[in-house]
Amino acid sequence: MKVLVPVKRVVDYNVKVRVKSDQTGVDIANVKMSMNPFDEIAVEEATRLKEKGVATEVVAVSCGVTQCQETLRTAMAIGADRAALVQTDVELQPLAVAKLLKAVAEKEQAQLVILGKQAIDDDANQTGQMLAALLGWPQATFASKIEIEGDSAKVTREVDGGLETISVKLPAIITTDLRLNEPRYVTLPNIMKAKKKQLDTYTPEDLGVDVTPRIKTLKVSEPPARKAGITVPDVATLVDKLKNEAKVI
Amino acid sequence: MTILVIAEHDNAELKAATLNTVAAAAKIGGDIHVLVAGSGAQTVAEQAAKVAGVSTVLLADAAQLADSLAENVAEQVIAIAGNYSHILFPATASGKNVAPRVAAKLDVAQLSDIIAVESADVFQRPIYAGNAIATVECTDAKKVITVRTTAFDAVSAEGGSASVQNVDAVTDSGLSSFVGREVAKSDRPELTAAAIIVSGGRGMGSAENFKILDPLADKLGAALGASRAAVDAGYAPNDWQVGQTGKIVAPQLYVAVGISGAIQHLAGMKDSKVIVAINKDAEAPIFGVADYGLVADLFTAVPELVGAL
Numbered sequence: 133m134k135v136l137v138p139v140k141r142v143v144d145y146n147v148k149v150r151v152k153s154d155q156t157g158v159d160i161a162n163v164k165m166s167m168n169p170f171d172e173i174a175v176e177e178a179t180r181l182k183e184k185g186v187a188t189e190v191v192a193v194s195c196g197v198t199q200c201q202e203t204l205r206t207a208m209a210i211g212a213d214r215a216a217l218v219q220t221d222v223e224l225q226p227l228a229v230a231k232l233l234k235a236v237a238e239k240e241q242a243q244l245v246i247l248g249k250q251a252i253d254d255d256a257n258q259t260g261q262m263l264a265a266l267l268g269w270p271q272a273t274f275a276s277k278i279e280i281e282g283d284s285a286k287v288t289r290e291v292d293g294g295l296e297t298i299s300v301k302l303p304a305i306i307t308t309d310l311r312l313n314e315p316r317y318v319t320l321p322n323i324m325k326a327k328k329k330q331l332d333t334y335t336p337e338d339l340g341v342d343v344t345p346r347i348k349t350l351k352v353s354e355p356p357a358r359k360a361g362i363t364v365p366d367v368a369t370l371v372d373k374l375k376n377e378a379k380v381i
Numbered sequence: 382m383t384i385l386v387i388a389e390h391d392n393a394e395l396k397a398a399t400l401n402t403v404a405a406a407a408k409i410g411g412d413i414h415v416l417v418a419g420s421g422a423q424t425v426a427e428q429a430a431k432v433a434g435v436s437t438v439l440l441a442d443a444a445q446l447a448d449s450l451a452e453n454v455a456e457q458v459i460a461i462a463g464n465y466s467h468i469l470f471p472a473t474a475s476g477k478n479v480a481p482r483v484a485a486k487l488d489v490a491q492l493s494d495i496i497a498v499e500s501a502d503v504f505q506r507p508i509y510a511g512n513a514i515a516t517v518e519c520t521d522a523k524k525v526i527t528v529r530t531t532a533f534d535a536v537s538a539e540g541g542s543a544s545v546q547n548v549d550a551v552t553d554s555g556l557s558s559f560v561g562r563e564v565a566k567s568d569r570p571e572l573t574a575a576a577i578i579v580s581g582g583r584g585m586g587s588a589e590n591f592k593i594l595d596p597l598a599d600k601l602g603a604a605l606g607a608s609r610a611a612v613d614a615g616y617a618p619n620d621w622q623v624g625q626t627g628k629i630v631a632p633q634l635y636v637a638v639g640i641s642g643a644i645q646h647l648a649g650m651k652d653s654k655v656i657v658a659i660n661k662d663a664e665a666p667i668f669g670v671a672d673y674g675l676v677a678d679l680f681t682a683v684p685e686l687v688g689a690l
Binding site for chain 2: 143145148149151158225226227230249250252253254255256257258259260261262263264265266269270271272273274276286289290291292293294295296297298299300301304309310311346347348349350351352353354355358359361362363364366367368370371373374378380381
């Protein structure tokens with residue numbers, strides 16, 4: 133079974149982004165970029181499936197600018213066998229990415245696609261579900277446990293109020309939640325080996341996909357700032373403030 | 382302009398998230414219809430019919446809709462989508478699961494987690510874990526949207542008098558099936574609907590220590606929450622997690638105990654009306670958003686607080 137793992141290059145999760153003063157977006161020039169944390173979990177899970185002999189090949193794919201190659205090298209250092217980059221400078225929205233991934237999944241004849249549940253930049257939580265819809269495959273989102281049983285996958289999902297388990301027929305789409313696994317650290321020898329692995333490059337035109345954005349960002353602004361708070365010296369003052377000043381208890 | 386709201390329910394009860402979503406629909410303006418897709422969900426449809434502002438409730442009742450499988454629910458929505466300009470889902474686990482599937486089948490973009498409606502096609506939504514607010518215009522003919530429930534005040538659950546219409550249920554996709562459910566038991570208010578939340582972080586130290594928050598939550602009638610660190614360490618169940626990747630809450634009072642305040646956590650609670658932080662590290666980022674901060678050891682401060690209430 134071939135597993136496809138889409139990965140996204142995003143601003144590192146430790147960076148506190150700043151909104152540009154002209155309100156056209158957030159300033160991401162010269163900030164540290166890395167692989168979206170949920171995607172790392174996806175690559176790890178695919179690699180584990182390969183180590184268990186369930187998957188035969190793991191292919192990482194990314195859509196975006198040339199620098200996404202670095203993200204793909206990281207995926208290959210974790211364990212992906214090879215990678216594909218759909219290169220474009222156009223701003224890509226989830227629907228466009230889902231269409232590109234559909235083309236790649238069909239080209240690669242993948243049986244399983246594992247994606248992160250959401251990217252920490254646009255916080256959309258859409259691409260996996262959209263890809264499933266376009267391919268007409270079942271979806272198992274927010275997965276915290278995956279068991280492949282013959283021609284189906286049993287997936288435990290994190291839902292409001294607890295967990296639920298569903299069974300989906302393969303081929304299928306799975307999106308990862310935080311607790312699915314703990315991604316391994318990439319080691320130096322594996323980083324060196326990853327440099328030699330195959331990385332194909334396509335353009336959206338090669339795949340015949342129109343990536344024109346459907347959503348126009350009119351402006352990006354700072355969230356309303358909270359008014360500065362105070363430090364209270366003791367519990368009695370705290371209770372008094374909550375009762376008489378804030379009036380919330 | 383007619384707006385379709387997809388009801389959140391468990392086949393027995395209409396969930397409050399639906400009321401917040403109807404409120405967002407009312408801001409867009411237009412006729413509001415509610416779709417109840419489920420099995421044996423007649424009571425839910427009747428509850429939805431009483432919701433203020435709803436003109437029609439559509440009930441699709443069939444066994445294959447019982448467990449909200451994305452494949453079946455999405456097809457059900459698409460089957461009736463033709464009549465609507467906007468399709469709104471609450472941004473719950475279930476809404477987030479289905480909405481993008483519907484949008485892709487309709488070949489339209491989807492807007493996630495809107496927090497404000499500026500016009501029928503301009504909306505605000507948070508990005509970068511709530512560190513920026515994007516104002517976006519959707520250029521597609523149909524708008525598929527998920528609504529951040531804490532950003533809209535719920536409409537009244539009473540006072541409406543909508544008609545209930547039955548619609549044909551779609552056939553089972555056969556692509557997926559429901560296996561089982563493990564519901565976390567709790568006698569406390571639901572996290573996303575609670576007026577007061579007491580949350581613990583890594584500073585709690587262990588699952589046993591976490592119990593010192595119980596009397597405090599009891600006294601305040603509060604729901605219990607947790608940071609990701611506390612959940613990952615096994616101190617609290619994962620559906621208690623407040624944050625970018627957990628639940629987004631906006632209670633009247635949020636008490637953060639032993640939580641440092643990483644941006645991913647703040648994204649889930651910084652719209653709370655009043656934030657109280659109890660932490661022994663005076664430099665913790667949580668004090669940057671707290672209205673009232675108490676620099677103290679939580680193991681002495683929490684029992685003292687319980688005593689003082």
